[in-house]
Amino acid sequence: MIEVNKGTDPLLKRAFSLFRKTGDGLQILYRVRGKGTGILRNMKEGTSLDMLGPLGNFYPLPSEDQTPLIIAGGIGIASVFSLIERLAGKAIVFYGARTQDDLLMLKEVREYAHDVIVSTDDGSAGKKGTAAETLRSFLPSYASSPAQFCIYACGPYPLLKALSQTTKEYRIRAYVSMEEHMACGIGACLGCVVKTHDGYKRVCKEGPVMTATEIVW
Ligand SMILES: Cc1cc2nc3c(=O)[nH]c(=O)nc-3n(C[C@H](O)[C@H](O)[C@H](O)COP(=O)(O)OP(=O)(O)OC[C@H]3O[C@@H](n4cnc5c(N)ncnc54)[C@H](O)[C@@H]3O)c2cc1C
Numbered sequence: 001m002i003e004v005n006k007g008t009d010p011l012l013k014r015a016f017s018l019f020r021k022t023g024d025g026l027q028i029l030y031r032v033r034g035k036g037t038g039i040l041r042n043m044k045e046g047t048s049l050d051m052l053g054p055l056g057n058f059y060p061l062p063s064e065d066q067t068p069l070i071i072a073g074g075i076g077i078a079s080v081f082s083l084i085e086r087l088a089g090k091a092i093v094f095y096g097a098r099t100q101d102d103l104l105m106l107k108e109v110r111e112y113a114h115d116v117i118v119s120t121d122d123g124s125a126g127k128k129g130t131a132a133e134t135l136r137s138f139l140p141s142y143a144s145s146p147a148q149f150c151i152y153a154c155g156p157y158p159l160l161k162a163l164s165q166t167t168k169e170y171r172i173r174a175y176v177s178m179e180e181h182m183a184c185g186i187g188a189c190l191g192c193v194v195k196t197h198d199g200y201k202r203v204c205k206e207g208p209v210m211t212a213t214e215i216v217w
């Protein structure tokens with residue numbers, strides 16, 4: 001949770017994924033969405049900001065015999081990038097965005113992934129469609145051995161929902177990183193809950209990573 005302004009407007013910190021660890025620091029990768037991220041964009045280099053974190057959980061690693069399939073929609077790449085880096089050469093990445101220009105860090109993703117399947121909504125790069133659709137066309141060849149895969153995903157809600165239907169059908173375990181509006185970030189305000197088959201869960205505390213099957217989509 002990062003403070004975007006020293007004053008009271010906006011009052012609340014904004015949630016970001018730990019995009020990448022550097023020598024003695026960390027990087028975030030963000031898309032300008034509204035007021036807070038707009039302020040961040042115009043901030044002078046060297047400005048100090050308060051930060052609360054790291055918060056929440058993380059993606060569990062796959063077992064040695066599993067092939068990780070990583071699905072990223074748009075800025076969702078910020079959440080899975082460290083995992084791709086950590087899995088050094090093992091992950092097959094399905095990376096989708098609205099247009100070619102929205103495919104951030106593609107060169108670096110290619111560097112660390114085993115393979116990258118790109119898609120865009122407008123067809124300006126890779127296959128036309130979403131990352132959930134490209135995953136769906138990839139899986140039938142492996143229908144007899146779905147347990148060899150472990151899926152990790154972050155992106156817009158409709159992408160995660162579509163993906164969860166596919167992984168349920170193929171009985172593949174999928175971990176999704178959920179995005180909800182955050183207020184406190186520490187589990188106190190209940191502003192970030194999602195409905196699961198085991199009651200409501202807080203994205204900031206029990207998440208953001210949850211299994212696709214536990215969520216009531
Ligand atoms: C766990 C988590 C990790 C995140 N990681 C990243 C990241 O690495 N990079 C990144 O760019 N963004 C990330 N986000 C989203 C980021 O928090 C929002 O984009 C940011 O808070 C927007 O702030 P703003 O003041 O610019 O927009 P606001 O002015 O607050 O809102 C602008 C518009 O965006 C919508 N919006 C704002 N926040 C969210 C949200 N969380 N979910 C859905 N809609 C929202 C609002 O409803 C409004 O329509 C993450 C969110 C969560 C919950």
Ligand code: FES
Pocket residue numbers: 181182183184185186187188189190191192193202203204205
């Ligand atoms: S943001 Fe307050 S409980 Fe999650």
